[in-house]
Amino acid sequence: MPGPQNSGPKTLYDKIWDAHVAHEDADGTCLLYIDRHLVHEVTSPQAFEGLRMAGRKVHAPEKTIAVPDHNVPTTEGRDKHIDNEESRIQVEALDKNARDFGVNYYPVSDIRQGIVHIVGPEQGWTLPGMTVVCGDSHTATHGAFGALAHGIGTSEVEHVLATQTLIQKKSKNMKVEITGKLRPGVTAKDITLSVIGATGTAGGTGYVIEYCGEAIRDLSMEGRMTVCNMAIEGGARAGLIAPDQKTFDYVKGRPHAPKGAQWEAALSWWKTLYTDEGAHFDKVVTLKAEDIAPVVTWGTSPEDVLPITGTVPAPEDFHGGKVEAAKRSLDYMGLTPGMKLSDIKIDTVFIGSCTNGRIEDLRAAAAILKGKHIRPGLRAMVVPGSGLVRAQAEEEGLAQIFIDAGFEWRLAGCSMCLAMNPDQLSPGERCAATSNRNFEGRQGRGGRTHLMSPAMAAAAAVTGHLTDVREMMGEGVL
Amino acid sequence: MDKFTTLTGIAAPMPLVNIDTDMIIPKQFLKTIKRSGLGKNLFDEMRYTQDGKEIPEFVLNQPAWRKAEILVAGDNFGCGSSREHAPWALLDFGIRSVISTSFADIFFSNCFKNGILPIVLPQEAVDHLMDDAKKGANARITVDLESQTVTAADGTRFAFDVDPFKKHCLLNGLDDIGLTLEKSAAIDSYEKAAAQARPWV
16 A cells, blocks of 8 residues: 555554555645545535536546435425425535436435435445545544544535545644543533533644543444544544444444455454554543533533533633633623523424434433423424434334424434524524534524533423433432 | 735734634525625625624724725634635635634635635734734735735734645645646556455445
């Protein structure tokens, strides 16, 4: 394999990087070969148009997977007609581009359709040791498999379509270790938010993070995807977790996973994908799992994280540019310093997204909701991450629990995470959300977002205010 | 892509930290299948009321900065989504350079693909240029890519770093894909070797 082969101990990132350098210039600028290119309708039309105008083809259509997700309505009948004209044009453009250029495609009518970062792993497109890119910042999700995965812009989408490579320079290595065991009621979402709370949204800029430690090893693949998904919210290019038996068990038997002798060959390489003893990290952050509580965000940046037992901070609690930002956030969020976070009343609950739209997330929320009803007057919706997650949840009886509790049971898509489809907040509407961004206007102009885990969102749905889920988990949890 | 060589212009001050790509171009404008025409919706929700009227306090609505070509911004500019619509909107408005203490990774990279120069400078330098920016046309800033300097209105010069390859592409307005396709032989031979080593991919 070409590329620089450094001697000495390597990190997981070093190993994957070295295996994918197709060309290196004297100044360290590399052509990084891309194993999987995921494509959706919002960031790809201009890239395909660029190919057409230059008379270029897709270099490796068999390694390119397209699925509409950002824009699609989550209500019945969408396979026949999408009301919003611009959304319809984008979805139709993806249909046509997928057909014209011969890439793998899951149209909206296919039960396998869903959020691109849920579909990729579900179908076995995402495998350990791969490079995976997509015109979407939450591509970091796939790092849970020990794949080097990150978001790219549309010009880079076009570059990958045309050449199957990206022009890259290597990032620095950062280790985030979560030692010990999580306490009851604390989930992967609480880990990833707490890490961002500790490092800030720019703490990972210029780095690829490897998450490790007992609490990470203990997570399911779904939980690991939740952790890596939000690496970008910490500013990192990508998040990685070394593959292990859980990873191999998850991948085995999926439609596009290797089989037979190829499986054995793959497995023997995958088992070498870990950070060597003594490998160098440029930055190390360590959190104790037992110190992590169920958390919520109070502001308009994912770094605005506090344990649910806390109070709304004051601008003076911060320094530098964050003082003004906190003032603006509190004003936007309609919150007063000193008020208890658990006193914040909500209007809406959104369970879904590439962060928390997988089966385990729906199980966690349903476990809290079973036999209960949402607070009257609340709007609550579940948007499964894919058609297959939806079908499985129906089979397991989870859908009925949500419906009985008063939730809307929707079709798969990105939905209210970014509100490009009709699922939006109104000005001032306050939402407990399992998604990944609480930016101003993210879920609809003037909408107020509090990020949290699926179990915490379910608890808030029941009480009508932000709630410590541990209070609903019976004796001995708190 | 348009070349970027040197630029002397009005800078708009945006001292807020963590200006994210949802602020730069809200999602309702991502439904386009074109790259052009997004300038009128740049910073849409900060710039207009819900019924489309200009908010007079917003910097780019004020007479002094309506023709700004440079932004001087707070930490971590461009964080959030990978949407290239953010640099497209800046470019369409007429912004060719953004100066901050730090940028989010994907946004930073997207700028270079669109003829926009993002410049990282230390806090003191950004503070100095922020003061200039607040003076509008009375304190124009000069950005020179060749010499890698930003010159404040009082003549103070600040040197900045830029990746040599990105600088070369920007100075000459070069198309990345064309450059990469010149290395097709390397890609082909990589693919052959990889197909042997990892045939399951």
